[in-house]
Amino acid sequence: MPDWKKLIAGKIAIAKIGNKPGKANTNERVPAGQTEVKNFPILDLGILPDINKSNWQLRIYGLVDHEITLDWNAFQQLPQVTDVSDFHCVTRWTRLDMDWVGVKAQDLLMMAGPLDTAKFATLHGYDGYTTNLDIEALLDDDVIVAHSVLGYPLTTVHGGPVRMIVPKRYAWKGAKWLKGIELHAEDRPGFWEVRGYHNYADPFKEQRFSEDDEL
Ligand SMILES: Nc1nc2c(c(=O)[nH]1)N[C@H]1C(S)=C(S)[C@@H](COP(=O)(O)O)O[C@H]1N2
Numbered sequence: 001m002p003d004w005k006k007l008i009a010g011k012i013a014i015a016k017i018g019n020k021p022g023k024a025n026t027n028e029r030v031p032a033g034q035t036e037v038k039n040f041p042i043l044d045l046g047i048l049p050d051i052n053k054s055n056w057q058l059r060i061y062g063l064v065d066h067e068i069t070l071d072w073n074a075f076q077q078l079p080q081v082t083d084v085s086d087f088h089c090v091t092r093w094t095r096l097d098m099d100w101v102g103v104k105a106q107d108l109l110m111m112a113g114p115l116d117t118a119k120f121a122t123l124h125g126y127d128g129y130t131t132n133l134d135i136e137a138l139l140d141d142d143v144i145v146a147h148s149v150l151g152y153p154l155t156t157v158h159g160g161p162v163r164m165i166v167p168k169r170y171a172w173k174g175a176k177w178l179k180g181i182e183l184h185a186e187d188r189p190g191f192w193e194v195r196g197y198h199n200y201a202d203p204f205k206e207q208r209f210s211e212d213d214e215l
């Protein structure tokens, strides 16, 4: 197990370096305070779950008309799309033009039939990670439950077999090793959100920490 206190304090410290409205970037696709990278760093809690295509399942549950559980084969049979988007990590790196392949989150939600009372979601990872989103964010056209990027199946360290991608929010809103999408009436802050990360997390508004709202 990782040393949680140290890991969390370290990550927050890194993300806070120069925690003030950043300088404008020359490339308008790179948000203020971010630097473009060409590599693909790995950021997570340090727990690699033992999940692969044969034991992976995705459950959509909570305030839905009918709960669904998909295995790898069922997931592959759903309509597949490619969505090219930019990836912004709160620790200040941005990678442009990531060509995620997978199933639109909106298609999955529609299969389960969200109830009118469903306003928020928790994304659950197999490592125990959680993150929260409002349901509108999840229904956005560019939100992908992804199995491949840059021409290859997702590696385990990047969340394979399947992870979530929410391009309009900082990358922590995209749960790796996606296990479940749970819908609720009320907002339930996730792993980083209860530790001070911003609830909404728009990179173009530099919503890194909830305290940024007061800056
Ligand atoms: N299940 C899970 N998903 C996660 C995390 C995690 O620890 N566990 N870390 C988040 C954070 S903080 C970031 S920045 C991105 C990093 O994705 P990457 O490692 O593919 O770059 O994954 C997000 N999704």
Ligand SMILES: [Mo]
Pocket (backbone or CB within 6 Å): 043, 089, 090, 091, 171, 172
């Ligand atoms: Mo992150």
